[in-house]
Amino acid sequence: xxxxxxxxGVEPAPAEPVVPAEPVTTPALAVxxxxxxxxxxxxxxxxxxxxxxxxxxxxxxxGAGKSTLLHMxxxxxxxxxxxxxxxxxxxxxxxxxxxxxxxxxxxxxAYTFLTGREFVTASARLHQLADPEAAATRAIGHVEMAxxxxxxxxxxxxxMRQRIKVASALVHDPPILxxxxxxxxxxxxxxxxxxxxxxxxxxxxxTILFSSHILEEVGRxxxxxxxxxxxxxxxxxxxxxxxxxMTDRPHTFTVRSSDDRALAxxxxxxxxxxxxxxxxxxxxxxxxDFGAFSRSVTGLARRAGVSLHELLPTDESLESVFxxxxxx
Amino acid sequence: xxxVIARLTLRQLLGxxxxxxxxxxxGLMVLVALIYFLNRAASGGEAGSExxxxxxxxxxGLAVLMPLVxxxxxxxxxxxxxxxxxxxYLLAKPISRTSVVLTKLVVAAGGAVLLxxxxxxxxxxxxxxxxxxxxxxGFVVAAAVGSVIYVAMFLAFSLLTSRAxxxxxxxxxxxEGLLAGLFAGTRVLSVRQITLAVADALSDAPTTVLDAQLxxxxxxxxxxILLVGATALAIRRLQRFEIAGETV
Numbered sequence: 001x002x003x004x005x006x007x008x009g010v011e012p013a014p015a016e017p018v019v020p021a022e023p024v025t026t027p028a029l030a031v032x033x034x035x036x037x038x039x040x041x042x043x044x045x046x047x048x049x050x051x052x053x054x055x056x057x058x059x060x061x062x063g064a065g066k067s068t069l070l071h072m073x074x075x076x077x078x079x080x081x082x083x084x085x086x087x088x089x090x091x092x093x094x095x096x097x098x099x100x101x102x103x104x105x106x107x108x109x110a111y112t113f114l115t116g117r118e119f120v121t122a123s124a125r126l127h128q129l130a131d132p133e134a135a136a137t138r139a140i141g142h143v144e145m146a147x148x149x150x151x152x153x154x155x156x157x158x159x160m161r162q163r164i165k166v167a168s169a170l171v172h173d174p175p176i177l178x179x180x181x182x183x184x185x186x187x188x189x190x191x192x193x194x195x196x197x198x199x200x201x202x203x204x205x206x207t208i209l210f211s212s213h214i215l216e217e218v219g220r221x222x223x224x225x226x227x228x229x230x231x232x233x234x235x236x237x238x239x240x241x242x243x244x245x246m247t248d249r250p251h252t253f254t255v256r257s258s259d260d261r262a263l264a265x266x267x268x269x270x271x272x273x274x275x276x277x278x279x280x281x282x283x284x285x286x287x288x289d290f291g292a293f294s295r296s297v298t299g300l301a302r303r304a305g306v307s308l309h310e311l312l313p314t315d316e317s318l319e320s321v322f323x324x325x326x327x328x
Numbered sequence: 329x330x331x332v333i334a335r336l337t338l339r340q341l342l343g344x345x346x347x348x349x350x351x352x353x354x355g356l357m358v359l360v361a362l363i364y365f366l367n368r369a370a371s372g373g374e375a376g377s378e379x380x381x382x383x384x385x386x387x388x389g390l391a392v393l394m395p396l397v398x399x400x401x402x403x404x405x406x407x408x409x410x411x412x413x414x415x416x417y418l419l420a421k422p423i424s425r426t427s428v429v430l431t432k433l434v435v436a437a438g439g440a441v442l443l444x445x446x447x448x449x450x451x452x453x454x455x456x457x458x459x460x461x462x463x464x465x466g467f468v469v470a471a472a473v474g475s476v477i478y479v480a481m482f483l484a485f486s487l488l489t490s491r492a493x494x495x496x497x498x499x500x501x502x503x504e505g506l507l508a509g510l511f512a513g514t515r516v517l518s519v520r521q522i523t524l525a526v527a528d529a530l531s532d533a534p535t536t537v538l539d540a541q542l543x544x545x546x547x548x549x550x551x552x553i554l555l556v557g558a559t560a561l562a563i564r565r566l567q568r569f570e571i572a573g574e575t576v
Contacts (some may be wrong), residue, residue, distance in 0.1 A: 071571050093567055098422045126421040168417065
């Protein structure tokens with residue numbers, strides 16, 4: 001994900017001084033050993049990454065620090081230590097970075113007394129764009145809100161508010177787009193549409209970072225994933241790789257069968273089983289390989305002459321998936 | 329100054345019930361003055377009307393109406409937006425925070441000057457049967473000066489605490505209302521006393537009408553310090569503005 005740093009000592013050839021091209025080595029977003037705490041509570045703990053281009057999902061359970069991280073990226077929180085930069089410029093206390101960033105905050109609040117059109121046009125004017133009306137029309141077109149642009153935001157549904165917020169964030173055509181839980185409150189059709197829009201924005205060369213606590217959403221949209229758990233960057237990289245890590249983690253099941261003790265005796269011989277316990281007449285199985293276990297368990301039971309009544313995963317909350325990634 | 333922010337702020341401040349409440353408050357004072365005026369006209373005497381006007385404008389106009397109007401507008405101008413989360417849309421723009429604060433201040437102060445100044449003018453003219461040797465003018469100017477200082481202070485309060493309304497009320501009721509009556513030293517930092525000094529200096533009315541306890545120079549110097557100090561503090565706070573964290 002990080003652009004290669006130039007080799008020390010190798011100066012670029014002083015060609016004709018026509019285009020002082022932007023240094024390609026400056027990432028769009030750079031987070032370097034960043035921590036942020038509130039009193040004694042550590043919200044973000046030594047996180048580093050950098051992004052340039054494409055759609056990146058910031059995945060993590062609620063309260064993991066996703067919003068804190070996005071707020072630091074968008075200049076609304078100061079890192080306690082470390083540095084956060086947009087195209088090489090520190091974000092905190094520097095309103096000029098908003099020329100390069102479009103921000104879609106999580107909170108649903110908006111100027112309810114304005115129409116969607118007025119809201120987006122006001123954004124364009126605050127950006128001092130040359131033609132605010134045209135910019136607003138273009139941005140509203142992007143989110144397909146032209147038909148309802150003259151209604152007051154107070155009358156909008158959650159999904160419509162979300163889209164008008166995106167339009168307002170897009171109005172100055174920023175190369176970087178930060179979205180905090182953009183799919184919250186959207187119905188499946190709106191969700192699909194928003195994903196399409198973000199994909200298109202990324203295809204046009206923008207850097208897009210969105211947060212979500214839903215694995216599925218991130219999987220469908222993001223090329224890269226940053227998994228954040230309890231303030232730490234638990235994993236980062238290609239989505240499929242992380243998905244595999246999550247699926248292959250140890251799973252715990254409770255089993256009910258016609259003869260739990262006999263089944264336990266068979267299961268404990270399997271290499272894919274890490275542990276078996278029989279407490280209070282309840283058989284609990286811990287497997288190291290979800291795939292292998294789920295493929296073999298029915299055959300094993302049949303051969304042992306035991307009939308399976310129930311096989312329940314016990315530990316399927318997203319938090320446990322995430323905490324596995326952290327322990328790994 | 330930013331025209332877009334000014335328009336948005338105006339709509340926010342005056343679009344709601346807030347305006348109605350403030351108009352009612354000012355209207356009440358005018359109504360009292362009107363009743364007094366009609367009563368006097370019926371009985372045919374004008375003696376003491378100047379004294380009544382002075383009391384009304386001082387004890388209601390400057391002591392109640394002016395701080396309440398300024399408190400509601402000053403804390404709402406930016407504080408309400410920060411509270412409900414819409415401030416992010418304003419602040420995530422390439423606009424200097426100084427410009428945001430100054431715009432908010434000018435709009436809120438302008439509103440407060442009008443919503444306090446007009447009722448003071450009307451009530452004063454009615455109660456005193458005319459300008460009364462500069463008494464009414466003095467109060468109008470004083471109300472304008474006081475409104476601007478108050479708004480700047482309450483705007484700064486709203487950037488220091490999410491309970492700006494309560495702290496503002498405490499300042500008006502306890503510091504200005506109670507302590508200033510008990511300890512002369514606290515009067516210097518009282519906007520109400522500063523305003524009274526201005527009103528006193530502009531009117532030729534006998535001193536028995538007005539309770540001014542500060543001399544004009546002190547009042548103006550302290551007033552200027554409060555105004556500039558509060559504004560600078562507000563700008564600094566907004567430049568370092570942080571969104572409340574999710575874990576707190």
